Amino acid sequence: MFAGASAAILVTMALALFRAIRGPTIYDRILAVNAFGTLTVVLIAVHGFLAGRPEFLDIALVYALINFIATIAVTKYVKFSHLGHPSGEDERGDV
Amino acid sequence: MLQALSLGAVLYGLWLLLSGHFEPLLLGLGLASTIVVVLIARRMDLIDREGHPIHLSWRFLLYIPWLLWEIVKANIDIARVIVRPRMAIDPSVLRLKGTQKSELGHVIYANSITLTPGTVTIGLEEGVLSVHALTREAAEGLIRGDMDRRVTAVEGAADGRGEHGA
Amino acid sequence: MALLADIASWACLIAGSLFALxxxxxxxxxxxxxxRMHGAGIVDTLGMGLILAGLMIHxxxxxxxxxxxxIVVFIFFASPTTTHALARAALNGGLKPLVDGKNAPSAEPGERTGGPSKT
Incomplete structure (x- = not known):
């Protein structure tokens, strides 16, 4: 059963990857990569059960955190071309 | 101060859950790191009513099951739209006025909208939300204002004080 | 009882995989x-949630x-934040949402009595 779920997740990841490669805008790619990351978290968790080693869940948790930070960082970099403070005076907010 | 204490309690609970060991040494290390983190958060001025909203706890807990059920219903609707060979989508952008009093209420409302598939908040300024709706049904469900009323009820009872609180 | 739990867990895994797909x-x-953000929303909420719920029941x-x-709670908090940041970045980058097959500016500010205001 877990193998079936893994297979479904892999197909889903392939579809997300297709959109990430296809584009057409940078935002499509970020969106697809974010979904890909969420699916990776799920895949790691399912694989932990498949292998009978629930310690994989710690990795999944950390991956979820990293995926969130990475997406926000890339989004911010694309928006401001900068990871520090916004460059324009009229820009409000950090994200 | 209350916020700092509850932040410490949450962090220590998280430490216990993730470590799973209960020897005195590890419990002490966890306590020490919790205290250091809370002190740093205080120094950085991160502890306020907004970032740590303990004042709307139980009403928020009642709101979660309703939101989850809404998410399930919206998911089924949108999934049905996507799998049709000819997608019957009708995207629209609508402006909604949230009736919440505080910024925290607006954020809860906007995040609830985004969490339900079919509607995504693409802008939030001064309590006016721009929402992208994928289908006409999703837009109409939002305009009926059910979620808006419930979020207002969540924040309204406990939080009658000003914009940002103390 | 164990059989019932197994069936529930399988049902959750299958439904979750289906929603993710x-x-x-x-x-x-x-x-x-x-x-496309709505599609990503399905993956992030019910797809992920049901698969992990199946694992929990198991x-x-x-x-x-x-x-x-x-993990579920964290993703439920992170997913709208990411989507919102991305939407703001896309708007900032000059993208306009497609409305009725053409690029339209956002509707004029109206109250929520106005129906799905379209332009």
């Missing part, structure tokens, strides 16, 4: 970024389940 199909098929009430709950 549909969400990804949405990411591929829908016409523009803002519409495991019963242990430390593993608590960690799964933590």
């Amino acid at each position: 549909i969400g990804a199909v949405g990411i591929v098929r829908l016409p523009d970024v803002f519409a 495991e019963g009430f242990t430390m593993v389940t608590v960690k799964l709950v933590l």
Whole structure:
């Protein structure tokens, strides 16, 4: 059963990857990569059960955190071309 | 101060859950790191009513099951739209006025909208939300204002004080 | 009882996989970024949630389940934040949401009595 779920997740990841490669805008790619990351978290968790080693869940948790930070960082970099403070005076907010 | 204490309690609970060991040494290390983190958060001025909203706890807990059920219903609707060979989508952008009093209420409302598939908040300024709706049904469900009323009820009872609180 | 739990866990896994697949199909098929966010929303909420719920039911009430709950709660907080940041970045980058097959500016500010205001 877990193998079936893994297979479904892999197909889903392939579809997300297709959109990430296809584009057409940078935002499509970020969106697809974010979904890909969420699916990776799920895949790691399912694989932990498949292998009978629930310690994989710690990795999944950390991956979820990293995926969130990475997406926000890339989004911010694309928006401001900068990871520090916004460059324009009229820009409000950090994200 | 209350916020700092509850932040410490949450962090220590998280430490216990993730470590799973209960020897005195590890419990002490966890306590020490919790205290250091809370002190740093205080120094950085991160502890306020907004970032740590303990004042709307139980009403928020009642709101979660309703939101989850809404998410399930919206998911089924949108999934049905996507799998049709000819997608019957009708995207629209609508402006909604949230009736919440505080910024925290607006954020809860906007995040609830985004969490339900079919509607995504693409802008939030001064309590006016721009929402992208994928289908006409999703837009109409939002305009009926059910979620808006419930979020207002969540924040309204406990939080009658000003914009940002103390 | 164990059989019942197994069936529930399998049902959750199958339904979750199905929703994740549909969400990804949405990411591929829908016409523009803002519409694709709805597809990503399906993957992030019900797809992820049901698969992890299936794992929780399989495991019963242990430390593993608590960690799964933590993952679900975290993604439920992170997903709207990411989507919102991305939408703001896309708007800032000059993208306009597709409305009725053409790029339209956002509707004029109206109250929520106005119906789905379209331009």
